[in-house]
Amino acid sequence: MLVRELTTDDLDAAWELGRFAFGGGQERPASTSVDVPGMTRYGAFDEAGRLVGKAVDLHHDQWWSGRTVPAADVGGVAVAPEARGRGVARAMLTALLAGAHDRGAAVSALYPTVAAPYRAFGWETAGVLRTVDLATSRLPRHRSAPHLTVRAGTPADLPAVADLYEQVTRHLNGMLTRRGKLFDFFAADGGLPGDGLTLVEEDGHLVGYATWQRGSGYGADSVLTVDEALATTAEAARELVGVLARWASVAPTLRLCPLDGDAVSVQLPLEAAREHERNLWMHRPVDVARAVSARGWPDHARGVVDFGLTDPIAEWNTGTWRLAVADGAAELTRIGGEADLRLDVRGFALLYAGAARARSVAQTGLLHTTGVEPDALDLLGVGGPAHLLDYF
Numbered sequence: 359m360l361v362r363e364l365t366t367d368d369l370d371a372a373w374e375l376g377r378f379a380f381g382g383g384q385e386r387p388a389s390t391s392v393d394v395p396g397m398t399r400y401g402a403f404d405e406a407g408r409l410v411g412k413a414v415d416l417h418h419d420q421w422w423s424g425r426t427v428p429a430a431d432v433g434g435v436a437v438a439p440e441a442r443g444r445g446v447a448r449a450m451l452t453a454l455l456a457g458a459h460d461r462g463a464a465v466s467a468l469y470p471t472v473a474a475p476y477r478a479f480g481w482e483t484a485g486v487l488r489t490v491d492l493a494t495s496r497l498p499r500h501r502s503a504p505h506l507t508v509r510a511g512t513p514a515d516l517p518a519v520a521d522l523y524e525q526v527t528r529h530l531n532g533m534l535t536r537r538g539k540l541f542d543f544f545a546a547d548g549g550l551p552g553d554g555l556t557l558v559e560e561d562g563h564l565v566g567y568a569t570w571q572r573g574s575g576y577g578a579d580s581v582l583t584v585d586e587a588l589a590t591t592a593e594a595a596r597e598l599v600g601v602l603a604r605w606a607s608v609a610p611t612l613r614l615c616p617l618d619g620d621a622v623s624v625q626l627p628l629e630a631a632r633e634h635e636r637n638l639w640m641h642r643p644v645d646v647a648r649a650v651s652a653r654g655w656p657d658h659a660r661g662v663v664d665f666g667l668t669d670p671i672a673e674w675n676t677g678t679w680r681l682a683v684a685d686g687a688a689e690l691t692r693i694g695g696e697a698d699l700r701l702d703v704r705g706f707a708l709l710y711a712g713a714a715r716a717r718s719v720a721q722t723g724l725l726h727t728t729g730v731e732p733d734a735l736d737l738l739g740v741g742g743p744a745h746l747l748d749y750f
Contacts, residue, residue, distance in 0.1 A: 359446065361453040364399040364412070366392065371409040372401060379436035389544070396540025398461075400454050402437075402446045410441035413450045415458055416750055419535040420465060421528045423654030423741045426535055430458030430644050432468035433750045448671075451479050455644055455672050464648035465710075467532070467641050469749060480671050481640035482704035482724075484711035484744055485532070490631035492612045494582065497603035498625065500596045508601055511555030511567065513548050518564040519555070526588045526620060531653075531712060532641070532744030552585050556601055558594045566594030566622075568602065573609065582609035586747065587622045595621035617747060639746050642707045646675045649710060650690040656741055657686045663734040666696060669703035683737055698730040709735055712743040 364372055373390045376382065402411035414434040419426040432454065437446045458466065470476045473483060502508075511519070520536065527533040551569050558566035566589030573581045582605050589595035599622065602612060613634055616623040643649040646667060662682045669675035680693045701709075705724030708714040716732035719725040725732055 359405075359410075359444075359449055360403045361400060361449050362403070363457075364401045368401055368409060369399075372399065372412045375409055375412055375438060376434055376436050378438075394540065395543055396538055398454075398457060399434075400450050400457070402441075402450050404441065408438075410438040411446040411450050412436050413447075413454055415454050415463075417461075417463075417538065417540055418750075419538060420467070420531075421533045421535055422531050422652070423656065424529050425652060425654040426537075427465055427649065427652045428463045429534075430454065430463035430466045431534075431750055432466060435468075447475055448479060452671055458644050459672065459674065462648070463644045464652050465641065466644050467639055467746065469637050469639050473638065473640065476640055477704060479642075480669055480703040480707070481642040482707040482713075483638055484641040484707065484713045485639055485746060487615060487637040487639060487746055487749060488633065489613060489615050489635040489637075490628070491581070491634045492614070492626065492628075492631050494603060494606040494610055494612045496627050496630050497599055497606075497612065498596075498627070499600050499603050502600065503593050503597055505560060506565070506593060506597050507559045508597060509557055509559070511550070511557045513550060515555065515557060515564070516545070516550075519557075519567050519569075522564050522567060522590060523586075523588060525590050526617075527747075530745055531741055532746055534746070534748045536748075556598070558589065558597045558601075560591075560594070565590050566598045568598055576608040578610055580609045581611045581613050584612060584614040587614060588617070589621040592621055592625075595625050598622060599625045615747060617745060637749060640707075641711045641713075641744065642703060643669075643675060643710065644672065646679065646706060647690045650681065650688050650738075653688075654741070655683055655686050655688050659688075659737065659740040660684045661734065661737045663699070663737055664693060664697040665699040665701050665735060667701050667703065667706060672703070675703060681738060683740075698728040699732060699735055700726045700728075701735070706738070709738040712739045712741065715739070 396417040398415040400413045401409050404410050416431040418429040418431045420429045553572045556568045568587040569585045571583040664680050666678045678697050679690050702724040705719045716735040720732045
């Protein structure tokens with residue numbers, strides 16, 4: 359089996375493989391037949407030269423406590439049915455991680471259709487992207503704030519929307535920056551990201567927005583899908599929710615992905631929400647030293663801890679390391695000897711993403727100790743849990 363980067367000559371076969379794997383229709387997006395900047399496509403070929411597997415490295419950046427961390431997010435993994443169970447996915451993802459490491463990536467996220475194979479390759483579950491349905495009539499309605507202006511947005515407003523998204527997300531962990539060649543490519547048409555864009559402004563400055571899909575009909579089963587609703591003030595969030603509430607007469611259901619704890623979600627009656635869909639996502643380091651040094655760290659975090667790490671797929675991560683955190687920065691350096699704390703790469707992923715504490719990781723068997731308490735490794739996960747709002 360040969361694994362290599364795909365060329366434009368391979369893209370027809372890659373499209374057909376993905377269509378069969380994911381049950382797609384005949385309509386083919388233009389991006390699947392051309393080179394796309396910020397994306398590396400990998401393929402696995404059998405002895406006859408037939409494409410039997412594909413995977414895509416998305417050159418994203420993720421926000422981690424105010425700093426951007428280069429990522430190799432993974433999408434479009436597909437293996438031909440006749441080749442499944444023969445190590446095709448392992449070969450592709452090993453090549454993808456090596457290529458991502460060579461280009462300077464530090465971390466990786468993906469949405470699995472089945473988690474177990476990706477666990478075998480070092481990814482571990484870190485969070486869930488939830489889509490919920492709310493009765494539009496249940497949304498609170500507040501008196502409109504006289505100092506705020508609500509209007510429909512146009513493509514000319516998209517730079518301001520991108521800036522507000524960054525204000526909300528840059529101090530979180532795991533969120534995509536939505537900057538770079540890949541996002542520029544898909545935004546090149548200059549159109550709105552959905553059917554509509556609603557803006558809330560204060561003194562001419564954007565303080566809240568919602569992008570939405572109208573859907574069809576106006577009866578009892580009509581749904582308004584809000585792709586995103588974010589605000590930088592409580593007043594703007596209340597105004598935005600009030601605008602969405604006024605769709606109740608023609609769209610009885612509001613569908614959205616809440617961002618836990620943000621200004622908009624705390625205005626929503628989420629206790630009345632029904633889960634529409636949940637997409638589990640997984641995380642792993644591409645390069646543990648880069649993952650630690652590139653991210654932001656809380657100023658109050660301070661400490662030193664030694665640990666061993668095992669990563670059978672990305673062997674450059676394997677070894678004994680010293681983590682030192684101080685003054686809003688951290689460094690991971692190799693040291694000699696053995697450590698009393700020994701992590702599997704999946705345990706590193708759980709701690710780094712704030713998805714579990716060290717004692718819980720030890721109970722999973724992904725952290726082993728020799729005569730010491732594991733709590734010192736909680737230092738690796740300070741800064742709160744990671745989030746994702748983008749599906750890829």
